[in-house]
Amino acid sequence: MTWRDNVLPSDCLLTGKQMSVLAGVELDDGRDTDIKNTDGTTGRSCKYYATAGGVLSFTANIKVQAPSTGVITKELLAGIGEPGATEVPGIGRRMVIEPLTPPSGFPVMRVATDKYLANVVLVIGNIPGPPDVAAWTRAASEILKVLPA
Structure with a gap:
């Protein structure tokens, strides 16, 4: 099973204000950016940059995907999240906060609905520290409000 990009x-x-609260630093509104995938296809994600600017100000990313089958099944839900991920019950079909493990150690949250998987990644070097569960949960709830049914 594969995940598709460019689904919204x-x-x-x-x-930018909502992402700033999550990241703990002031960020501009996000910008959709095309990404060349390793398989040659073009994907997309939304990138957020620190208001202070500069080439190293990339601070956060949201990527929304959908399964090629169209519906997120129980089997797909079970595969969302790395071993050691924290599951937050009652948010969407499934919400997980990935463990901060080397080599990247980037804070990551994933939230799924029946049709979409939203992945939020923060750049650890550009934020004061990883968000707590409450901050991730607020962000996931805000994402769920704007995702199509």
Whole structure:
């Protein structure tokens, strides 16, 4: 089973203000950016940059995907999240916060609905520290409000 990109008109599901609250630093509104995948296809994600700017100010990313089959099944839900991920019950079909493990150690949250998987990644070097569960849960709830049914 494969995941498809470019499934919504925009992957920018949080405003700059909402993402700033999550990241703990002031961020501009996100910008949809095309990404060349290793298989040659073009994907997309929404990138957020620190208001202070600069080439190293990339701070957060949202990527929305959908299964090629069209519906997220129980089997797909079970595969969302790395071993050691924290599951937050009652948010969407499944919400997980990935463990901070080397080599990247980037804070990551994933939230799934019946049709979509939203992946939020923060750049650890550009934020004061990883968000707590409450902050991730608020962000996931805000994302769920704007995802199509």
